[in-house]
Amino acid sequence: MQIEKMLSEHKLLKEFKYDLKPIEKGYSNRTLYINLSDNTIESKPVTQFMKDKFVGGKGFGLYKLWNAVKPDTKWDDPENEIIMAPGPVCGITQYPGSGKTLVVSISPLTDQVIDSNVGGYVGPFIKFSGWDAVEIQGKAERDVIVIIDGNDGTVRIEEAPLEAIDGHVLGEQLTEMYAKDEDDRRNIAVVTAGTAAENTLIGLLNFTFFDTRRKKARLKQAGRGGIGTVFRNKNVKGVVVRFAGTNGNMNNVDDISPINAAGIRIHKQIDKLDDQQCRMRQIGTANIVEVMDAYDLLPTHNYQYGSHKDTVKINSHTFIKNYLKQNTPDGCWYGCSLSCAKAADDFVLESGPYKGDKVLVDGPEYETAAGCGSNIGLFDAHAILELNFYCDTYGIDTISFGTLTAFLMECYERGIINKEITGGLELTFGNKWAAYDLIHQMSRGEGFGKIAGQGIKRMKVLFAEQYGADINFLNDIGMEQKGLEYSEYMSKESLAQQGGYGLTNKGPQHDEAWLIFMDMVNNQIPTFEDKAEALHYFPMFRTWFGLCGFCKLPWNDTTPESNATADEPAKMPEHVQNYINIFNGVTGLNIDGTELIRQSERVYNFQRIFNIRLGKGLRVHDATPYRSAGPVTKEEYLSREERYDGQLVELIGLDPTSMSLEEKIAETRKYRENQYEMLTDAVYKRRGWTMNGVPTIEKLKDLGIDLPELLEVVKKHL
Amino acid sequence: MIKVNNNDFPFEEELSISDILKAKKYMDHMIIVKVNDLFIRKEDYPTKRIKDGDDVKVIHLFGGG
Amino acid sequence: MKVLKVAIEKCISCGACEEKCSTLYKKENSKDKSCIHINPRNGGRLINVCNQCGRCIDVCQTQALKRDASGIVRIDPKRCVGCLICVGFCPTYSMRQHDDYLVPFKCISCGQCVKVCEQGALVL
Numbered sequence: 001m002q003i004e005k006m007l008s009e010h011k012l013l014k015e016f017k018y019d020l021k022p023i024e025k026g027y028s029n030r031t032l033y034i035n036l037s038d039n040t041i042e043s044k045p046v047t048q049f050m051k052d053k054f055v056g057g058k059g060f061g062l063y064k065l066w067n068a069v070k071p072d073t074k075w076d077d078p079e080n081e082i083i084m085a086p087g088p089v090c091g092i093t094q095y096p097g098s099g100k101t102l103v104v105s106i107s108p109l110t111d112q113v114i115d116s117n118v119g120g121y122v123g124p125f126i127k128f129s130g131w132d133a134v135e136i137q138g139k140a141e142r143d144v145i146v147i148i149d150g151n152d153g154t155v156r157i158e159e160a161p162l163e164a165i166d167g168h169v170l171g172e173q174l175t176e177m178y179a180k181d182e183d184d185r186r187n188i189a190v191v192t193a194g195t196a197a198e199n200t201l202i203g204l205l206n207f208t209f210f211d212t213r214r215k216k217a218r219l220k221q222a223g224r225g226g227i228g229t230v231f232r233n234k235n236v237k238g239v240v241v242r243f244a245g246t247n248g249n250m251n252n253v254d255d256i257s258p259i260n261a262a263g264i265r266i267h268k269q270i271d272k273l274d275d276q277q278c279r280m281r282q283i284g285t286a287n288i289v290e291v292m293d294a295y296d297l298l299p300t301h302n303y304q305y306g307s308h309k310d311t312v313k314i315n316s317h318t319f320i321k322n323y324l325k326q327n328t329p330d331g332c333w334y335g336c337s338l339s340c341a342k343a344a345d346d347f348v349l350e351s352g353p354y355k356g357d358k359v360l361v362d363g364p365e366y367e368t369a370a371g372c373g374s375n376i377g378l379f380d381a382h383a384i385l386e387l388n389f390y391c392d393t394y395g396i397d398t399i400s401f402g403t404l405t406a407f408l409m410e411c412y413e414r415g416i417i418n419k420e421i422t423g424g425l426e427l428t429f430g431n432k433w434a435a436y437d438l439i440h441q442m443s444r445g446e447g448f449g450k451i452a453g454q455g456i457k458r459m460k461v462l463f464a465e466q467y468g469a470d471i472n473f474l475n476d477i478g479m480e481q482k483g484l485e486y487s488e489y490m491s492k493e494s495l496a497q498q499g500g501y502g503l504t505n506k507g508p509q510h511d512e513a514w515l516i517f518m519d520m521v522n523n524q525i526p527t528f529e530d531k532a533e534a535l536h537y538f539p540m541f542r543t544w545f546g547l548c549g550f551c552k553l554p555w556n557d558t559t560p561e562s563n564a565t566a567d568e569p570a571k572m573p574e575h576v577q578n579y580i581n582i583f584n585g586v587t588g589l590n591i592d593g594t595e596l597i598r599q600s601e602r603v604y605n606f607q608r609i610f611n612i613r614l615g616k617g618l619r620v621h622d623a624t625p626y627r628s629a630g631p632v633t634k635e636e637y638l639s640r641e642e643r644y645d646g647q648l649v650e651l652i653g654l655d656p657t658s659m660s661l662e663e664k665i666a667e668t669r670k671y672r673e674n675q676y677e678m679l680t681d682a683v684y685k686r687r688g689w690t691m692n693g694v695p696t697i698e699k700l701k702d703l704g705i706d707l708p709e710l711l712e713v714v715k716k717h718l
Numbered sequence: 719m720i721k722v723n724n725n726d727f728p729f730e731e732e733l734s735i736s737d738i739l740k741a742k743k744y745m746d747h748m749i750i751v752k753v754n755d756l757f758i759r760k761e762d763y764p765t766k767r768i769k770d771g772d773d774v775k776v777i778h779l780f781g782g783g
Numbered sequence: 784m785k786v787l788k789v790a791i792e793k794c795i796s797c798g799a800c801e802e803k804c805s806t807l808y809k810k811e812n813s814k815d816k817s818c819i820h821i822n823p824r825n826g827g828r829l830i831n832v833c834n835q836c837g838r839c840i841d842v843c844q845t846q847a848l849k850r851d852a853s854g855i856v857r858i859d860p861k862r863c864v865g866c867l868i869c870v871g872f873c874p875t876y877s878m879r880q881h882d883d884y885l886v887p888f889k890c891i892s893c894g895q896c897v898k899v900c901e902q903g904a905l906v907l
Contacts, residue, residue: 093866186845212846248865248885257882260867264880267871277748278781291745291780334844335866517780521744523723524777556781564750564757569777 001162003177011159013144016041020130020153026088026251026586027051031064032131032155034146036234037078037138041155046132053705057087058115058546059603060133061104062610065113066709068137071613075108075226076233078138082205084126084191084239085133089586090549091124091250092335094263095578096270097551099124099333101207107225107506108201109400109455110483112616113607114225114506117546119332119341120207120218121189125150125241128250140235147178150243160237166443167192167206168359168393171217174240175210184244186210190217191239193228194395199445200453202400202485203228206392209332211343218341219362219392220332224509225484228395246334254588258581266578267337270558274338278557281329283316284340285366285553290315292370297490297516299375301429302406303479303627304636306490310379314369318381323347323361338554344385351436352390353443363388363398370488371402376409377429387435394443396453399509403485404456405435407478416469422448456480476626482507482616491628493643494519495672496531499679502624503535505607505617511552512539518570532682540600541571547603548583555579602703605688605695606710612694613713619693622680630672637665644668692717722774729770735763738774750777784854785892785907787819789830793904796821796828800896800905807895808888815881818890819905830904833877833890839869853892860886 021028033042046060054063061083068081083104092098101123107114126134129150136146145160164170170192179185190208197203205222222228249256274280279287289311292298296306312318319342329339344361364373364384372378372387391398405427411417412427419426425434425448441449451459456478464471479486484507491497497520500513515534518524525531545552560574567573576593584590591599611617631637637644638661645656648664652671656664684691688699694717700706720729722738730737735751735758738744751758752775758766768774801817809816819832835856840848847862848869865885870878880887897905 093864246864248863248867260880260882263867264871267868271872288780294743294745331844334864335868337842337868337871514781517778521723521780522775522777523725526724556779559748559779563779569750569779572781 003173006160006162006173007177009160009162013157013159014039014041016155018043018130018153018155020150023127023251025254025588027056028127028130028132030131031060031133031135032148033135033137034155034157035138036136036140036144036157036236039157041157053602054606055088055547055599055603056132057085057090057549058102058104058543059606060085061102061115062113062603062607064133064135065104065106066606066610068135069106071615073106073614075106075111075230080106080230081135081137082227082230082234083133083135084123086123086127087547087549088251089583091127092253092259092582092586093246093248093333094259094335095582096263096266096331096336096338096554097333098335098549100545100549100551101126101222102546103205103222103227105225105227105230106614107227107484108203108229109226109457110507110616112482112506112611112614114227114484115546115607116205116222116224116227117511117551118205118207118222119209119220119551121209121333122191122207122239122241123549124246124250124333125187125189125243128243128246129241134239136234136236138234143235143237145174145238145240146236147240148242150241151245163237165193165195165198165232165237166393167194167219167395168217168389170238171206171208171219174238175208175217178240178242185215186212187242187244187246189241191231192237192395193231194393194443196394196396196439196442196453197228198232199450200396200442201226201229201455201458202396202404202453203230203232204395204397205231206395211330213328214326214343214345214360216360218330218332218343218360220341221392221397223397223399225506226397232395251586253586255585258585262578262582263335266554266558266560266575269560270337273561274558277559279316280338280340280553280557283320283324284342285557286319286342286364286369287316288366289369289373290317292489293374295521299370299406299488299490301377302375302410302477303486303490303492304410304633305639306492308374308379311374313379314373314381314384319364319369322381323385336551336554338558340553340557347385347389349386349389350382351386351433352440354393359389361385361389362392365398367488368398368402371399371406372435373402375402375406375488376435378432378435379430380432383432383435386432387439390436390439390443394439396439396442399487400455400485401439402488403479404452404459405438407456407459408438408452410477411463411469411474416463416474417467421467455483456485457483473632476632478625479627480508481624481628482621484508486628489514489516491516492630495675495679496525496534498624498629498676499531499535499683500538501628502622502676503680503683504539505604505611508624508628512542514538524570528678528682531679532686535679535683536686537571537597540597540604541576543604544596544600547599550579598703602705605700605703606705608689608693608695609710609713612717617693618717619680619684619691622693624676626669626673629676630669631665634661634665637661637668690718694718720768720770720772720774723776727774729768733768735766735768735774738768739763739776742776744776744778748779750779751775752777784835785894786835787832787890787892787894787896788906789832790904790906791828791830793902794821794828794830795902796823797901799899799901803896803899816879816883818879818888819896831875831877834875835892836874838872838874839878842868842872844868855892856889857891858886858889863887
């Protein structure tokens with residue numbers, strides 16, 4: 001369809017003009033508020049209080065959301081918001097991974113707050129257009145797009161009936177529609193969801209960046225938690241941001257010298273060492289597929305096993321050799337020399353509405369190769385890329401899709417569900433056509449796909465109620481917690497990672513802590529106190545990135561030479577210093593490593609209390625499915641019999657030779673579940689929370705966030 | 719007996735770092751090896767001889783996801 | 784393509800080339816702002832200047848670096864976003880950067896330094 005035809009059917013609902021002002025030391029000092037129910041568009045100030053307590057990014061998002069919703073607000077109430085907030089550092093160009101944005105909303109999957117970190121050009125362009133956050137509240141009557149033009153100083157809401165909904169089509173359409181000419185396309189960034197986001201709870205947001213070599217819009221994702229579902233529920237098709245004139249100091253930083261120095265230092269490091277380290281420029285995050293398999297940590301067949309003989313068919317070398325041929329690394333924001341974004345060009349789809357098309361597939365990320373690969377028994381590189389493509393364009397999360405499909409396949413193979421229930425889909429491990437059917441059904445909103453798209457938490461209830469399934473067994477093997485599907489790491493043998501998944505704010509997403517190697521392989525955190533310290537430091541450190549607009553990958557997917565002699569190499573001290581120098585260089589503040597953690601702690605505790613206010617956020621919600629902690633079934637126990645028998649002897653003091661298999665499984669389970677409880681105690685104590693997981697008044701006072709509205713919530717539980 | 723990452727590991731004569739890595743099925747890149755707190759260069763993995771009672775640390779600098 | 788070549792054995796580290804380059808292009812006599820660097824080393828010197836290898840073209844994310852009609856690698860300041868990847872990835876460390884400027888700078892084989900070198904150590 002012609003762009004002109006689509007444009008001709010647009011109906012302008014509201015236009016808002018604003019003054020363009022330069023950014024001051026990383027802050028535009030105002031946020032944009034849009035209400036789609038009544039087409040209000042307003043500018044709101046960023047206060048010093050906000051900057052002091054919440055810094056930016058996720059902090060601003062959470063603060064705005066808290067003030068927008070009530071304790072009983074549901075994800076599909078009009079007052080739920082989607083907030084996109086870049087952070088004060090976002091948009092610098094000298095340091096890799098400095099263009100990230102945090103998106104915040106109430107999640108359809110978890111009914112509590114979800115936050116999601118995403119790349120692409122949208123965030124920086126929002127900032128350059130003059131906004132420290134964009135709030136979208138309300139619901140439009142008919143499908144609309146929002147257009148922010150940061151050179152003209154306008155925000156428009158327009159009805160857009162003819163444009164596509166699927167991400168890869170709409171991204172191109174809107175890029176072409178709003179670019180002034182061909183060269184201007186790199187100044188357009190687009191937010192889309194997709195058709196499956198409308199029919200499932202696992203919808204995501206795509207954020208584009210224009211690839212000037214391939215002349216195509218590329219897609220990065222705010223993947224977790226179903227924010228794309230909220231987006232479509234509000235009848236938003238897309239958000240377009242246009243900004244021309246990006247240069248090396250859009251943020252008008254306080255002192256560019258440390259920023260330049262840090263950038264050049266790490267560019268040199270990546271050039272020299274990436275080839276021998278993670279090979280991010282060659283393959284991106286999928287470099288760890290073969291590593292995880294070698295250490296028996298690759299989630300296989302719904303997290304039952306940790307490796308498989310066919311992993312070679314989906315390892316990084318296979319993808320590079322057969323699909324990722326362009327040999328040109330891509331960063332998702334300027335200045336990213338780590339350039340982890342990969343693409344398969346001219347990929348011919350073999351299923352679905354775009355069958356036969358030659359498309360560009362953005363990926364695969366490790367999560368997709370594992371989630372839509374080994375975890376569902378699909379050791380087929382083409383199939384992984386096909387699912388990757390359709391998840392992106394349909395606007396659904398590859399992690400949730402992979403993990404829930406893995407759950408369904410195990411249920412199917414165990415006879416918990418059958419062909420009648422699935423409407424003919426033979427959901428056995430490795431059956432790619434069944435996986436394809438499932439995803440296309442999600443797009444069309446019909447069939448078993450529609451049920452699957454509700455997520456594991458709701459499916460467990462459904463299977464127990466309607467098909468007489470054993471809810472206890474489903475709770476053991478259904479890898480979700482708080483309603484969010486687990487991401488693709490085996491925490492079974494790492495107590496620290498069980499905590500890294502289970503004791504998070506949003507649900508089992510590994511952005512807070514990834515401790516598997518530190519724990520299991522390096523054995524660097526042997527005691528409960530060591531683990532609790534790690535589960536304090538790393539979540540606080542890692543979530544700081546979301547306050548600023550940083551990407552985590554350049555922190556520890558490239559290793560400086562100084563690490564060889566560093567005291568705590570897992571913390572990457574040289575890089576931590578880079579980040580402190582950059583933050584201070586941008587803002588003119590003078591934080592150190594201690595204040596960095598406190599900045600994060602304020603927002604982290606705020607988020608915990610936000611969840612408590614929504615009726616979640618307590619110890620009971622931090623319980624985990626047993627599959628995440630130990631062998632549920634006989635096959636699982638026997639697959640690691642030597643290790644588990646050894647642990648019965650060394651850790652529990654029992655004699656496996658005198659025990660039946662059932663007894664061994666039961667004793668192992670009792671021990672491990674108790675370990676998790678003890679870990680929870682230690683972590684809550686370290687974080688300054690009660691044994692019910694509630695931040696104490698003392699802790700809030702210490703952080704300077706003993707605000708009346710927060711005390712009101714915690715006091716009910718103290 | 720020696721220690722590898724604080725776990726007991728059987729000592730043999732002529733035991734090298736490379737031998738230990740192979741026995742534990744550890745990868746040979748993205749790691750830092752220290753013996754009795756002294757950093758060992760990668761070139762020396764095949765030749766550095768471990769003595770009985772040594773404390774070997776194989777730190778994987780593996781950030782993961 | 785005329786690339787700046789150095790006969791290092793003739794150089795006496797007088798700094799005239801650095802002064803000429805920085806004064807001409809950055810309006811200041813400052814070694815840090817010169818495209819050619821004479822770096823002292825072990826009582827002698829190393830001369831560092833771009834050899835037009837073009838690796839920076841390959842790593843630039845905005846195609847701000849291109850060869851001109853003579854094959855010399857040139858920066859388009861309108862397309863440059865100041866990411867400094869070219870500075871970090873230059874195999875000879877010859878892409879120059881200074882905090883006073885958002886855009887890096889490099890030798891473009893203009894030959895003005897050749898004219899002021901009284902030792903004949905530079906040739907185009």
